[in-house]
Amino acid sequence: MIPEIRIEDYNYDLPDHRIAKYPLADRDGSKLLHYDKCKVEEYGFKDIAHLLPSGSLMVFNDTKVVPARLHFQRETGAHIEIFCLEPINPIEYATMFAVTDRCSWKCIVGNVKRWKDDLLHLYNPDSDKALADLSLRAELIERQGETSVVEFSWKGGYPFSKVLEMAGSVPIPPYLNRDTEEVDLERYQTLYARFRGSVAAPTAGLHFTENVLEAIRAKGVTTETVCLHVGAGTFLPVKSSLVAEHTMHREPFVVTLDLLEKLIARKGKVAAVGTTSVRTLESLYYVGVNCIENGHPEDVGQWDPYSCEYTYSTEESLQAIVKYLKDNGLNELKVGTKIIIVPGFSFRIVDILVTNFHQPQSTLLLLISAFVDGDWRKIYDFALANDFRFLSYGDSSILFRK
Numbered sequence: 001m002i003p004e005i006r007i008e009d010y011n012y013d014l015p016d017h018r019i020a021k022y023p024l025a026d027r028d029g030s031k032l033l034h035y036d037k038c039k040v041e042e043y044g045f046k047d048i049a050h051l052l053p054s055g056s057l058m059v060f061n062d063t064k065v066v067p068a069r070l071h072f073q074r075e076t077g078a079h080i081e082i083f084c085l086e087p088i089n090p091i092e093y094a095t096m097f098a099v100t101d102r103c104s105w106k107c108i109v110g111n112v113k114r115w116k117d118d119l120l121h122l123y124n125p126d127s128d129k130a131l132a133d134l135s136l137r138a139e140l141i142e143r144q145g146e147t148s149v150v151e152f153s154w155k156g157g158y159p160f161s162k163v164l165e166m167a168g169s170v171p172i173p174p175y176l177n178r179d180t181e182e183v184d185l186e187r188y189q190t191l192y193a194r195f196r197g198s199v200a201a202p203t204a205g206l207h208f209t210e211n212v213l214e215a216i217r218a219k220g221v222t223t224e225t226v227c228l229h230v231g232a233g234t235f236l237p238v239k240s241s242l243v244a245e246h247t248m249h250r251e252p253f254v255v256t257l258d259l260l261e262k263l264i265a266r267k268g269k270v271a272a273v274g275t276t277s278v279r280t281l282e283s284l285y286y287v288g289v290n291c292i293e294n295g296h297p298e299d300v301g302q303w304d305p306y307s308c309e310y311t312y313s314t315e316e317s318l319q320a321i322v323k324y325l326k327d328n329g330l331n332e333l334k335v336g337t338k339i340i341i342v343p344g345f346s347f348r349i350v351d352i353l354v355t356n357f358h359q360p361q362s363t364l365l366l367l368i369s370a371f372v373d374g375d376w377r378k379i380y381d382f383a384l385a386n387d388f389r390f391l392s393y394g395d396s397s398i399l400f401r402k
Contacts, residue, residue: 068168070164084105087105278371286300347370
């Protein structure tokens with residue numbers, strides 16, 4: 001049953017000066033809020049290894065942000081901003097970034113009503129010769145509600161990954177109220193980012209340095225990765241009063257067979273770095289249910305966790321995925337999720353969450369409330385009263401589930 005939740009119940013006053021517009025000089029220089037057994041304390045992020053239980057399994061999202069924001073111009077002079085969301089043709093990310101002449105993407109298009117059937121030319125106000133020679137064009141193929149399918153074509157034989165590097169900009173969150181700057185090219189990316197595809201950073205990971213990671217491993221914590229490509233839905237507020245009317249966008253993810261087997265065999269706690277890692281790990285149970293009932297993995301729907309009370313154990317579900325992968329000679333699971341985690345959700349895998357502080361009335365705040373069994377106001381009141389910095393470049397927290 002879909003929970004009846006009003007988004008206005010998840011509002012709080014966030015003054016603009018509490019939003020961190022830029023990163024600190026040191027990645028690991030942020031504050032760290034510790035929440036466990038209803039008690040809230042303040043630490044420094046460098047203390048995180050001390051707070052993690054020995055024997056835990058810590059899971060990071062190793063997706064990499066791409067410069068997915070492109071600016072084009074019509075012959076009339078009208079400016080059109082195109083924000084690449086996910087590949088359409090070719091559909092595989094690795095193949096997409098390797099193509100050298102044309103490709104199509106699902107995009108969010110600014111001023112889309114002004115765009116008719118004409119080809120757009122890349123906006124090049126400085127008459128940069130390399131960009132002019134690139135001759136990047138955009139053609140509107142199809143409108144699909146809030147998104148559009150756009151085909152890009154270019155010259156020079158460059159792979160599309162290089163085209164984005166040359167012509168695109170890193171899409172920093174709109175609530176920073178500034179343009180992308182040089183500092184963002186390095187700092188709006190985790191140190192362990194590997195696989196291109198996200199249009200927003202998994203910001204909980206921005207605090208981790210090599211020294212912090214070494215201290216975590218020295219504590220006896222095993223580190224592993226998943227890869228979920230973060231979509232623009234991260235930036236979208238919940239506009240409906242009832243959360244049931246909000247639509248989540250699909251995000252593709254990859255989980256290795258090795259990690260699945262470690263999750264089955266685990267003895268200690270599972271710590272997820274970021275809400276994207278939580279959504280990936282918690283989606284696995286419902287992927288496994290599909291393997292049990294339908295014989296193969298399927299995308300996880302937004303409300304799948306609330307539509308039925310499944311009796312399969314978590315181990316049974318994960319074993320079903322492992323069996324499917326081994327039967328088909330696969331080393332990794334590739335699937336998508338639209339899962340929304342709201343109060344009333346039953347967590348099956350994640351015990352500890354490392355995360356930043358999120359916007360009022362957002363799906364991320366709903367996830368936090370679900371994780372701490374409704375105690376989010378105590379956490380956020382403490383953070384506001386103790387000068388914590390908020391949102392993507394803000395401070396961090398480590399939350400232990402009740």
